[in-house]
Amino acid sequence: MAEPVRQELSALAAIFCGPDEWEVLSLSETDGAVFRILTKAEGFMDTDIPLQLVFHLPLSYPYCLPGIVVNSKHLTRAQCEIVKEKLLEQAETLLLEPMVHELVLWIQENLRHILKCPEAGGGSEKCSSAASMTVDDGLWMTLLHLDHMRAKAKYVKTVEKWASDLRLTGRLMFMGKIILILLQGDRNDIKVPKSLMLNVNLAIFC
Structure with a gap:
């Protein structure tokens, strides 16, 4: 795993140091890093919404997008999917540099705007879309x-x-x-x- 990624993980662990805010799920020289961040973002009616964000940083990160899973008991699956898509869109603007903390800050500031969009209006269908980028040939x-x-x-x-x-x-x-x-x-x-x-x-x- 590249040293800049290790430094980013260390920085994230220091930033998200509250109870249950940070957990490394997997750390591998072949698979990269998978970790969870618990945070809150302002939603409707100025109410804080707990968010569980799981990031997967492949070996080619930050030259490719991270994998992201969004979960919240206060959001529908469709809304979680919309939030994930918006995070990936934002991540595309941050390629080639450490981006996880920037993404967390961005969703904290923008969640309420995302939830106001018509496409985030509700529904309970299962999420199935994906963001794609190859690590190498095949x-x-x-x-x-x-x-x-x-x-x-x-x-x-x-x-x-x-x-x-x-x-x-x-x-x-x-x-x-x-x-x-x-x-x-x-x-x-x-x-x-x-x-x-x-x-x-x-x-x-x-």
């Missing part, structure tokens, strides 16, 4: 957010078989009620089977 990193996992043992076996059949490497991560799958492999091999599709509500490709 090699992609994928972060999947599972909506739920009722039969954990059976589901884990299904995920392991799916990844093995597609020649993918990855990691299954549990963070309270948040379930993430980090995968790496050829772009053409990364396909979500129907048996998992109903539970996947957010996919980010980097």
